[in-house]
Amino acid sequence: HKRGVISMARAQDPNSAGSQFFIMHADADYLDGQYAAFGKVISGMDVVDRIASVPTLRWNNRPYEDQVIDTIRIVEA
Template sequence: MAQYTPEYQPTGDEIAVITTSKGTIRVQLHGADAPIHVGNFVELAQKGFYDNLKFHRYVPGFVIQGGCPNTRDLSTQDVIAKAKSPFAGLGTGGPGYSIKEEYTTNPHNEHNDGTLAMARSQDPNSAGSQFYFCLGDQPMLDSGYTVFGDTIEGLDVIGELRVGDVIEHIEIENAAE
């Protein structure tokens, strides 16, 4: 899969406002620490890529994951039903490209409660659109997955999210023109 370098250059002031069916989450994005991941996330959000996608993976005390385009045309009930099957294709979709890992260069790559990070396959450079929020500290992920934001409001909302919940829209505040 082709490696993509985003055109968007983060300023470090970007805040992702993630509106979900359970409430709103505000995340301070880490443009200086993970400029490729933040640039990619901002571009996808601004294109409406995440609108109406569903969270497809929930592991209590670990992570809640979303951003797979294979959930776009499914109802909440369909996602819940399909999430039980490893063959349903949930968690396998992306934007059609991948981005380079930044966990080896990010000086603050710590998976804390509410941290926003990018999911990937076995290839370290395979992240695309799928992201997860940590449900509690997950230091075992620090050396393998890129952190690109920290929740500043809505930790309670993250705690309520489950498989099938909807990412209604992601707005980026303070994005450079």
Template sequence: MRKLALLLAFAASPALATGLEIEIAGEGANGTITIDLLEDVAPNHAARIAELAEQGAYDDVVFHRVIDGFMAQTGDVEFGKFGSDMRRAGMGGSDMPDLKAEFSDLPFERGTVGMARSQNPDSANSQFFIMFAPGAFLNGQYTVVGQVTGGMDVVDAIKRGKGRNGAVLGQPDRMVTVRVTE
């Protein structure tokens, strides 16, 4: 029933014009995922992700926080570049201002893409996460910005982190290229 409600919620949304094609490589995942950005639900967040992708800012950014059964987080364009000092990965963002929250009634389900933020609801910037499983406790607390439409098997293969915070040790998987699609 929950899956049907999610599908109906996304189907009721106006046509989606922008998406992402992300090539992922690493010790865990190797392949392509596609994401529809929900411009009608979170226009400012979708525009930010598309802008950063068009600039190439997400290319070679790692999945720095990956919690089995929960989500995979990436998008730290400041400290999360592959080959850099990973000790600060997850602490940065872009040089653009933080975004005001765009909360909706869309639920966090498997394949949902949400914007990462600090405790401040209006602090999302460049980082985002992809859900491995439903996370109803996030509903109405984080901005839903997209939905995986292809390659969920690649998402499932992303190298998992360790400990409560899911910090990825050693060589994390990365987004090799992120392209905007129409």
């Protein structure tokens, strides 16, 4: 998984993916083959960088405040 890749989030069960996803902020090759990648950010990584830099709770690494996506555009490859 390279920076900007969008993948399905899941629990321990490999068949548990639902509607949650994550955007790779940095390269993590060890995730390749573990999570289903289905897209890539082609513009707006500066927004991802800002989201990744917000303060988070220590015990679960969640942001203190919700990070909301107001607008998204899907472009077919």
